[in-house]
Amino acid sequence: VSTQSTGSSGINAEYGWKEHKHAETGKIYFYNSDTKESTWTEPEDFTKIKEEIKKLEEKEAQADNSEKEDEEKDTEKKEESEGEEIVYETKEDAKNAFKQLLKDKSVPSTATWEHAMKQISTDKRYNAIPKLNEKKQA
Numbered sequence: 001v002s003t004q005s006t007g008s009s010g011i012n013a014e015y016g017w018k019e020h021k022h023a024e025t026g027k028i029y030f031y032n033s034d035t036k037e038s039t040w041t042e043p044e045d046f047t048k049i050k051e052e053i054k055k056l057e058e059k060e061a062q063a064d065n066s067e068k069e070d071e072e073k074d075t076e077k078k079e080e081s082e083g084e085e086i087v088y089e090t091k092e093d094a095k096n097a098f099k100q101l102l103k104d105k106s107v108p109s110t111a112t113w114e115h116a117m118k119q120i121s122t123d124k125r126y127n128a129i130p131k132l133n134e135k136k137q138a
Helices: 044-081 091-104 113-120 124-128 132-137
Strands: 003-005 017-022 028-032 037-039
Touching: 017 044, 091 113, 091 124
Parallel strands: none
Antiparallel strands: 003 017, 017 028, 028 037
């Protein structure tokens, strides 16, 4: 009798069960290569494994969705920080905003300018002080 394996043929390989489709009737049956047993009804072990796989796939999908949502929020925050330029009333306000940026990004006073730039250049407060030498003095 000719048979063909279905798409879920490896689901329960640990227990030896595989799902097959009878070539002539098209009916699904299950065969255990370890015990040489076959059955028309789905074995309990096979069913349990399918349910566990389904739960894992659902958890992975939820985790993927959560990661995507986090990425979207990060993108929104970045777009907001890259959005409109802030206008400060006084030069002192601008200087304080720039200093606060350095504090918020935990830039140590011993950091090189290149390292500091990597941490702060995407924040809208970076432009609070327009001149590079004034930024370095802050």
